[in-house]
Amino acid sequence: MSARVATARSIEEEFAAWYSNVDPALVADPYPFFDRLRAESPVHRQAGLVVFSRYSECAAAAIDPRLEKTDGKRYDYGSLDRGSLPDSSRRQLDELFQMERLALNKTEGEEHSRLRGLVQTAFAPRMIERLEQRIVEVAESLIDEVAGTGRMDAIDDLAYQLPLIVISEMLEVPTEDRHLIREWGLGMSGLFGGVRDDVAQVIDDAHRNRKELFAYIHGIVERRRRSTRRADSVMSLLLEAGADGRISDKQLIAVLAQFVFAGHETTTNAIGNAIVALMTHRDQWELLCADLALARGAADEALRYLSPVQTEPRYATVDVMIGEAQVRHGDRVRMIWAAANRDPERFVQPDRFDIRRRDNKHLAFGVGRHYCLGASLARAEIATALAALARRFPDMRMRDERPRWRPSFNVRGVTELPLELGRDRG
Amino acid sequence: MDILVRVDPRKCMANQQCSKHAPGLFELGPNGYARTTREDPTSFTAAELPALLRARDNCPTGAIHVETMDSDQDTGDANSESGRPGHGPSPDWRGARPRGDVESSA
Numbered sequence: 001m002s003a004r005v006a007t008a009r010s011i012e013e014e015f016a017a018w019y020s021n022v023d024p025a026l027v028a029d030p031y032p033f034f035d036r037l038r039a040e041s042p043v044h045r046q047a048g049l050v051v052f053s054r055y056s057e058c059a060a061a062a063i064d065p066r067l068e069k070t071d072g073k074r075y076d077y078g079s080l081d082r083g084s085l086p087d088s089s090r091r092q093l094d095e096l097f098q099m100e101r102l103a104l105n106k107t108e109g110e111e112h113s114r115l116r117g118l119v120q121t122a123f124a125p126r127m128i129e130r131l132e133q134r135i136v137e138v139a140e141s142l143i144d145e146v147a148g149t150g151r152m153d154a155i156d157d158l159a160y161q162l163p164l165i166v167i168s169e170m171l172e173v174p175t176e177d178r179h180l181i182r183e184w185g186l187g188m189s190g191l192f193g194g195v196r197d198d199v200a201q202v203i204d205d206a207h208r209n210r211k212e213l214f215a216y217i218h219g220i221v222e223r224r225r226r227s228t229r230r231a232d233s234v235m236s237l238l239l240e241a242g243a244d245g246r247i248s249d250k251q252l253i254a255v256l257a258q259f260v261f262a263g264h265e266t267t268t269n270a271i272g273n274a275i276v277a278l279m280t281h282r283d284q285w286e287l288l289c290a291d292l293a294l295a296r297g298a299a300d301e302a303l304r305y306l307s308p309v310q311t312e313p314r315y316a317t318v319d320v321m322i323g324e325a326q327v328r329h330g331d332r333v334r335m336i337w338a339a340a341n342r343d344p345e346r347f348v349q350p351d352r353f354d355i356r357r358r359d360n361k362h363l364a365f366g367v368g369r370h371y372c373l374g375a376s377l378a379r380a381e382i383a384t385a386l387a388a389l390a391r392r393f394p395d396m397r398m399r400d401e402r403p404r405w406r407p408s409f410n411v412r413g414v415t416e417l418p419l420e421l422g423r424d425r426g
Numbered sequence: 427m428d429i430l431v432r433v434d435p436r437k438c439m440a441n442q443q444c445s446k447h448a449p450g451l452f453e454l455g456p457n458g459y460a461r462t463t464r465e466d467p468t469s470f471t472a473a474e475l476p477a478l479l480r481a482r483d484n485c486p487t488g489a490i491h492v493e494t495m496d497s498d499q500d501t502g503d504a505n506s507e508s509g510r511p512g513h514g515p516s517p518d519w520r521g522a523r524p525r526g527d528v529e530s531s532a
Binding site: 059063064113116117120121361365369371375376 | 442457458484485487
């Protein structure tokens with residue numbers, strides 16, 4: 001364990017600092033705190049929350065159907081104190097919930113099964129394999145655009161564009177609108193990260209951006225209804241379901257909006273995090289450069305080591321035992337995936353970044369019925385980006401040795417990632 | 427035609443698509459991870475193949491392998507476009523094992 005564990009702060013104080021994003025040291029590196037939490041308080045109760053940080057409880061809680069994504073009225077955005085908000089912000093939060101609750105990742109039970117069943121096949125590994133050549137083409141063309149300069153911002157130039165172009169093509173959303181979609185995504189993401197300052201503004205931004213995204217998707221859907229579509233696109237699957245009455249118009253828009261948002265934002269962070277991990281573990285980067293077949297392993301190890309989605313919430317609908325922990329009806333639960341993914345009870349040398357790790361059943365995509373629908377797609381995109389960079393720029397380095405992490409207990413990613421590329425090996 | 431079916435515990439993430447697409451052929455074990463309902467994983471029949479393939483094709487982690495005993499090939503490898511390594515069955519999946527073996531330790 002690191003020296004930070006010797007801090008004079010109580011575990012409750014350190015949790016509060018992490019949860020509200022107020023400590024720059026915890027923003028820069030929360031992992032020593034996760035070590036402490038797992039060791040001292042693996043079932044941590046604070047501020048109406050039950051927090052799990054070990055692999056076994058995190059997995060059990062995610063799989064248990066009695067712990068649901070929402071309580072039917074709201075989603076848990078972390079340290080946001082609803083009681084202290086002005087009425088206008090509370091109304092906006094309620095409206096946001098009404099828009100979001102129809103999407104796949106907020107539904108439960110039969111409705112969730114039915115919705116997931118509409119699109120599951122399109123995102124399954126066998127279908128994603130067919131997209132791999134296209135993912136390579138997009139990655140190479142994005143790199144070509146900046147290769148001549150010898151420099152790249154890995155986030156702006158590659159990590160956000162690659163997944164957004166690919167998901168847009170899958171959904172038949174115009175790829176030239178990707179800058180708009182990114183702006184809406186960034187405008188919404190503040191709410192998910194744990195709000196510290198300007199709470200009303202963050203809610204207002206999320207509300208406005210979500211409404212604009214929904215209006216945009218609505219326009220796309222109307223146009224696609226009137227035009228010829230690719231028979232195999234995700235958009236077609238959903239529009240056919242709409243025509244058969246298997247999905248309502250409102251739900252169709254909510255699901256598509258979720259796909260364009262979830263289809264790029266977390267993968268952007270995952271690609272950035274993987275590059276940071278490889279650049280700061282030079283021996284592993286050299287291994288990858290020597291054998292590009294290790295790119296898949298590198299992607300998964302980066303997902304484990306620097307998980308882009310660090311936590312996930314649940315609400316207890318009844319009294320539940322998770323392992324030996326009693327969770328009461330009405331409790332809010334939070335699983336810390338990032339802590340579970342460094343659990344020494346589950347992973348050998350968990351703090352070692354090892355792209356050849358064999359036993360790597362990490363929880364970066366969650367587990368259970370809400371296991372990330374786009375996991376195979378994300379894996380392919382991360383691995384493709386890493387392989388393309390390693391093949392062309394083995395001398396690549398970060399221009400700033402200390403990456404700037406977004407101040408969020410929930411979302412781990414860098415805001416920018418300037419790279420010195422070195423010679424292009426083409 | 428006998429068919430061998432395996433749930434790879436290294437890949438199963440308890441998403442439950444298999445038990446929805448092939449009820450009666452897959453079930454959830456005590457920890458919520460998938461397993462086949464048969465003591466003998468080679469006892470699946472041709473009539474069950476469509477449901478088994480639906481379960482396989484909808485598994486989000488590619489954890490389900492369906493192998494026809496006649497050709498001794500995973501049906502996915504036979505149809506695979508890329509034939510990428512890592513998607514075929516591991517050698518240690520051959521032969522019957524107790525059902526408990528397919529349960530994840532997680």
